[in-house]
């Protein structure tokens with residue numbers, strides 16, 4: 001008898017910590033997450049890292065699909081920048097107007113960036129949440145997200161030129177695809193996107209997907 005499929009994801013684990021080479025740090029942190037599941041006596045069918053080749057391929061493929069649909073354009077990204085940390089921060093992330101990581105002063109900087117036309121999807125998302133009241137749970141989070149979307153969705157900056165750690169934009173390798181398009185796509189990769197269509201059609205969409213609330217920032 002074939003079992004009915006049920007695809008449940010964990011949240012995405014972040015490996016932010018003290019600066020070291022990014023890959024070296026990730027290699028050490030990832031072991032701790034794997035150990036955690038073992039000590040909880042919970043098994044999993046797959047464990048994906050965003051540094052894997054299958055994931056790089058999925059992100060590049062998704063980028064191309066969205067670009068071909070006309071939902072990606074090149075523009076200028078402007079935000080608060082900390083030079084020693086080589087990082088951009090939003091106004092909300094600043095602590096007393098200073099860098100949240102090192103406490104030094106920040107300055108307004110601009111860089112070229114690719115943008116996803118997220119604003120275009122505001123009404124469609126609100127309609128979807130209304131028609132599918134159980135899609136986001138619990139209700140408190142649902143309300144939080146609805147009021148966030150109603151507050152106005154801005155187009156999302158999805159690339160950076162200020163660092164190299166990450167997956168290059170197809171056809172424009174000065175740009176690295178930023179976290180939104182890279183990390184979140186791992187749910188698709190694990191389900192088999194783009195090459196394993198049989199696996200993908202079986203498991204996608206996920207039955208239960210877990211998020212870290214920090215992603216809303």
Ligand SMILES: [Zn+2]
Nearest residue numbers: 082085099102
């Ligand atoms: Zn800093």
